Amino acid sequence: MKIGKRALLLAAMLATLTMVLAACSSGTSSKDKTATAGAGGAKTPAAGATTAATKAATGAAGSITVKKGDKIKIGISTTLTTDNAELGIPIRDAALLAIKTKGTIKGFGIEGDPQDDGCAGPASVTAANKLIADGVVAVIGPMCSGGAVAALDPLSGANMLTVSASATNPSVTAQGKKNFFRTAWNDATQGAEMAKYAYTTLGKKNVVLVNDQSTYGKGLMDVFKASFTAAGGKVASEEAVTVGEKDFGPTVTKIKGESPDLVVFGGFIAEGAVLVRQLKDAGVTASFMGADGIADQKYIDQSGGAAEGSYVSRGPKPTDTKLYDAFAAAYKAEYKKDAGQFTEQATDATNIVLAAIEKVATVDGSGNLVIDRQKLIDAVAATSYAGASGQIDFDAKGDRKVVGAVNEIDQVKSGKLTRIQ
Amino acid sequence: MQEWIQLLIDGITIGGVYAVIALGYTLVYGVLRMINFAHGELFMMGAFTGYYTLNGFEKHSSLNDSVPVLTIAIAIVLGMVVAVTLALVMERIAYRPLRRAPRLAPLISAIGVSILLRNIMLRATNAQGKVYPKVFPRTAVEIGEIRLLYVQIFLIVLSFVFLGLLYLFIQRTKAGVAIRAVAEDRDTASLMGINVDRTIMTTFAVGAALAGAAGVVYGMFVTTATSGMGFIPGIKAFTAAVLGGIGSVPGAMAGGYFLGISEAISTKFFGAQYKDVVAFVLLVAVLIFRPWGLFGKREDKRA
Amino acid sequence: MSGEATSAVAPSASAGAPSAHLRLDGVVSGYGQIKAIKGISLHVETGEVVALIGANGAGKSTTLRTISGLLRPSAGEISFEGKRIDRVAAHDIVRMGISHAPEGRAIFGRLSVLENLRLGAYQRNARAEIEQDLERVLTLFPRLRERVKQDGGTLSGGEQQMLAIARALMARPRLLLLDEPSMGLSPVLVETIFRTVIEINRAGTTILLVEQNAAMALQVARRGYVLESGAVALEASAAELRASDLVRKTYLGEA
Ligand SMILES: Nc1ncnc2c1ncn2[C@@H]1O[C@H](COP(=O)(O)OP(=O)(O)OP(=O)(O)O)[C@@H](O)[C@H]1O
Ligand SMILES: [Mg+2]
Numbered sequence: 001m002k003i004g005k006r007a008l009l010l011a012a013m014l015a016t017l018t019m020v021l022a023a024c025s026s027g028t029s030s031k032d033k034t035a036t037a038g039a040g041g042a043k044t045p046a047a048g049a050t051t052a053a054t055k056a057a058t059g060a061a062g063s064i065t066v067k068k069g070d071k072i073k074i075g076i077s078t079t080l081t082t083d084n085a086e087l088g089i090p091i092r093d094a095a096l097l098a099i100k101t102k103g104t105i106k107g108f109g110i111e112g113d114p115q116d117d118g119c120a121g122p123a124s125v126t127a128a129n130k131l132i133a134d135g136v137v138a139v140i141g142p143m144c145s146g147g148a149v150a151a152l153d154p155l156s157g158a159n160m161l162t163v164s165a166s167a168t169n170p171s172v173t174a175q176g177k178k179n180f181f182r183t184a185w186n187d188a189t190q191g192a193e194m195a196k197y198a199y200t201t202l203g204k205k206n207v208v209l210v211n212d213q214s215t216y217g218k219g220l221m222d223v224f225k226a227s228f229t230a231a232g233g234k235v236a237s238e239e240a241v242t243v244g245e246k247d248f249g250p251t252v253t254k255i256k257g258e259s260p261d262l263v264v265f266g267g268f269i270a271e272g273a274v275l276v277r278q279l280k281d282a283g284v285t286a287s288f289m290g291a292d293g294i295a296d297q298k299y300i301d302q303s304g305g306a307a308e309g310s311y312v313s314r315g316p317k318p319t320d321t322k323l324y325d326a327f328a329a330a331y332k333a334e335y336k337k338d339a340g341q342f343t344e345q346a347t348d349a350t351n352i353v354l355a356a357i358e359k360v361a362t363v364d365g366s367g368n369l370v371i372d373r374q375k376l377i378d379a380v381a382a383t384s385y386a387g388a389s390g391q392i393d394f395d396a397k398g399d400r401k402v403v404g405a406v407n408e409i410d411q412v413k414s415g416k417l418t419r420i421q
Numbered sequence: 422m423q424e425w426i427q428l429l430i431d432g433i434t435i436g437g438v439y440a441v442i443a444l445g446y447t448l449v450y451g452v453l454r455m456i457n458f459a460h461g462e463l464f465m466m467g468a469f470t471g472y473y474t475l476n477g478f479e480k481h482s483s484l485n486d487s488v489p490v491l492t493i494a495i496a497i498v499l500g501m502v503v504a505v506t507l508a509l510v511m512e513r514i515a516y517r518p519l520r521r522a523p524r525l526a527p528l529i530s531a532i533g534v535s536i537l538l539r540n541i542m543l544r545a546t547n548a549q550g551k552v553y554p555k556v557f558p559r560t561a562v563e564i565g566e567i568r569l570l571y572v573q574i575f576l577i578v579l580s581f582v583f584l585g586l587l588y589l590f591i592q593r594t595k596a597g598v599a600i601r602a603v604a605e606d607r608d609t610a611s612l613m614g615i616n617v618d619r620t621i622m623t624t625f626a627v628g629a630a631l632a633g634a635a636g637v638v639y640g641m642f643v644t645t646a647t648s649g650m651g652f653i654p655g656i657k658a659f660t661a662a663v664l665g666g667i668g669s670v671p672g673a674m675a676g677g678y679f680l681g682i683s684e685a686i687s688t689k690f691f692g693a694q695y696k697d698v699v700a701f702v703l704l705v706a707v708l709i710f711r712p713w714g715l716f717g718k719r720e721d722k723r724a
Numbered sequence: 725m726s727g728e729a730t731s732a733v734a735p736s737a738s739a740g741a742p743s744a745h746l747r748l749d750g751v752v753s754g755y756g757q758i759k760a761i762k763g764i765s766l767h768v769e770t771g772e773v774v775a776l777i778g779a780n781g782a783g784k785s786t787t788l789r790t791i792s793g794l795l796r797p798s799a800g801e802i803s804f805e806g807k808r809i810d811r812v813a814a815h816d817i818v819r820m821g822i823s824h825a826p827e828g829r830a831i832f833g834r835l836s837v838l839e840n841l842r843l844g845a846y847q848r849n850a851r852a853e854i855e856q857d858l859e860r861v862l863t864l865f866p867r868l869r870e871r872v873k874q875d876g877g878t879l880s881g882g883e884q885q886m887l888a889i890a891r892a893l894m895a896r897p898r899l900l901l902l903d904e905p906s907m908g909l910s911p912v913l914v915e916t917i918f919r920t921v922i923e924i925n926r927a928g929t930t931i932l933l934v935e936q937n938a939a940m941a942l943q944v945a946r947r948g949y950v951l952e953s954g955a956v957a958l959e960a961s962a963a964e965l966r967a968s969d970l971v972r973k974t975y976l977g978e979a
Binding site: 595598599601602605606608609610611612613614615616617 | 792793794813814815816818819823824826830832833834835839842843844846847891895
């Protein structure tokens with residue numbers, strides 16, 4: 001029995017470790033890092049097929065050489081497994097579509113190299129290292145803020161141009177990494193806008209905040225709280241849910257006890273949909289507000305009707321939607337699905353990267369393509385691009401400047417997200 | 422006061438689920454001294470089977486409206502069948518060949534099976550959560566501020582029923598006694614004429630049936646099925662089994678409720694972000710001070 | 725003709741008495757690489773009590789474990805009532821009529837005495853007969869009757885030994901393998917156990933008895949084998965063994 005007990009302890013420690021990892025990160029632990037890349041995506045011939053021998057070589061002077069006849073590789077770091085894959089896979093697909101549309105740069109083909117970053121620190125670092133080893137020219141991603149903060153270490157070490165379409169937490173750009181940019185909006189912008197809307201337009205004074213313990217969700221709620229209380233509102237309590245759980249009974253009971261007039265959620269679809277439904281089941285009558293993490297039809301579908309009436313902030317949106325509509329149509333034509341949350345940012349991120357490559361890449365004497373990493377980063381920093389997600393200009397930290405945009409607020413009406421601001 | 426009662430009910434609701442899943446861990450550990458880490462995925466597969474069954478009825482008939490009792494019963498039975506089939510296949514392919522290998526080998530094999538099942542479902546569903554059709558009315562019994570959905574009552578009652586049936590099975594039937602005998606001493610059990618391999622399969626099957634059924638009912642309660650949904654309940658149920666004393670049937674049941682209620686109450690005090698911490702502090706404390714669990718029996722020298 | 729029978733049910737083809745109840749022919753068995761018995765041949769005739777004696781580690785228990793199917797011999801053959809059993813699974817051997825009360829009693833400590841006893845009859849189906857046999861063993865061991873509800877683990881050593889024998893009898897075996905039934909018991913209890921062994925044999929059960937207590941065993945048995953380092957050193961009638969120098973010096977503790 002001695003061995004048995006030891007095995008038991010071992011197993012228990014393993015379980016504890018997994019849970020701790022799950023709790024520390026955004027709820028998706030390293031358990032998924034061996035998962036099949038490309039899972040769930042049917043239309044991506046490139047997925048997982050790009051791990052062959054590294055063909056591009058990083059030169060000593062911080063440049064990357066793509067040999068004649070080889071393809072330019074663009075890394076895509078997003079989660080393809082875990083429940084958040086319902087956001088991660090469309091991001092990958094949007095990036096792949098942009099690559100496909102671009103076709104070639106100076107006669108060189110382009111291919112995407114998607115890696116599963118688990119939407120969490122450990123797996124995102126693994127994905128980053130894999131992409132560096134694969135010899136990619138730039139990385140679209142990481143998908144989630146927690147993963148980005150961790151993965152920026154190896155990525156900036158390699159002076160790798162990194163543009164995330166969806167990592168929105170203020171901490172990501174607060175690190176001051178020069179190689180990092182994002183087409184996603186900093187949550188500081190969105191969180192403050194949400195608080196303003198809740199307090200001023202909706203007239204809510206007493207709120208409960210719920211986050212999913214992810215860097216994104218927690219960060220967004222922190223910004224909301226600061227702005228909301230500064231405006232004079234009261235945060236009755238701050239709750240959290242665990243990603244992957246489906247029964248939030250005790251949390252709901254506690255919220256009910258607070259009798260708030262608004263429940264604000266920072267997190268993603270899977271938990272948001274369950275939470276709004278269970279609040280309704282428990283008889284909580286307060287309004288529900290979420291952000292871009294749930295701004296998707298799937299949130300409504302999965303809530304089984306309980307999402308009706310929810311307010312959903314989508315982050316700053318261009319006042320002119322012509323480019324967005326064109327992108328959405330192209331996406332739908334390619335994938336037979338509606339373009340989901342973050343896909344327009346993903347296509348913009350990819351297009352900015354491709355344009356920068358086109359600008360700085362030179363063909364050397366033997367017909368190889370040479371790309372200087374620093375010049376590439378500088379080119380992106382100087383970008384002024386009108387994209388599907390609006391006008392994109394980066395500030396010194398790599399965040400988007402708020403120009404020509406207003407924070408979009410939708411409300412779920414008759415089962416559809418309907419823009420009300 | 423009413424909030425406390427509501428929290429207690431919340432705890433009993435999820436605790437019953439933990440308890441039913443925990444039995445699978447404890448039974449398999451009993452006979453094999455092995456933690457079947459893929460057990461939570463059987464629960465998940467049950468939830469998906471429930472979804473596909475009920476959704477099928479919804480799309481192709483009006484039986485969900487006319488005879489919900491029947492469609493729910495069919496969903497539960499199918500959930501059990503799918504989980505049992507999977508459990509038997511995994512026992513045969515992933516565990517039995519490793520029965521004489523070092524103990525870590527089947528454990529790792531189990532983690533592999535767990536990842537495999539999760540990714541199969543992720544792929545099969547295109548990473549989309551599945552939403553149960555409305556079979557159970559989302560109406561509730563209300564007593565003052567206390568509110569209990571009918572489906573929640575169903576879940577609570579069914580957990581009790583499953584626990585009771587399992588207890589009778591283990592205590593009163595010949596197969597149940599055989600499972601207990603194999604758990605205690607495999608060689609001597611075979612000297613009694615017990616087919617040890619078959620008994621181990623029975624054990625897997627019984628645990629899986631419980632997990633599959635729990636998956637369906639839980640799926641109806643939370644109204645969704647996702648590929649990752651077995652992970653946390655699986656880990657929690659494992660914790661419950663160890664809390665109660667792994668290998669002990671009453672321990673797994675008590676451990677499940679104990680954990681569910683502790684989590685609910687700690688949510689009130691510390692917020693849900695700390696309830697996992699509370700659960701694992703309990704676990705570590707039990708492992709240090711009472712390694713045989715709260716309700717388990719101390720291993721005798723011979724076992 | 726040696727042990728090259730092609731079918732598991734082929735009649736055992738050894739020279740000598742074909743009527744042998746149990747026959748081992750050049751059986752080699754052990755644990756992994758360790759060969760604990762190295763070519764044992766022995767036979768037990770219907771109705772006999774045969775003793776197997778030998779020093780610690782001689783291979784007595786290994787022999788019984790091999791007969792009952794817990795160990796698979798790496799060479800040689802074993803037949804019971806004319807059928808090869810050396811490839812048969814342990815749980816099927818019980819069904820064929822061999823019951824093994826293992827060394828150290830191996831009571832299921834968390835099962836009640838009654839459950840232990842019923843497990844003995846696990847492979848049988850005739851309810852009425854089982855109840856009858858239950859009554860019979862409880863009459864044979866009245867101490868057990870008072871304790872049927874108790875967990876096996878709470879019994880005293882002697883009671884556990886009684887339970888082990890009683891449980892083995894519940895299978896209604898035609899051959900009973902007893903491994904050191906007297907181990908750790910008081911002289912009075914040893915006396916009782918051996919009297920019971922004789923009773924069981926009189927009632928028609930053939931017995932292969934492993935014992936450290938050679939004096940006792942040779943009183944009960946008709947014939948005996950002496951095992952040394954995994955091989956048969958001596959085979960003779962009980963009376964002859966009692967008289968032999970080897971046995972007297974080594975196992976009966978006489979000068
Ligand atoms: N499980 C085991 N693994 C390895 N070796 C074993 C095992 N069991 C017994 N042995 C070895 O096999 C040999 C024979 O053991 P066995 O138990 O048959 O002896 P025995 O004659 O019954 O002795 P005793 O009178 O002490 O019971 C011994 O050398 C013993 O060390
Ligand atoms: Mg012995």
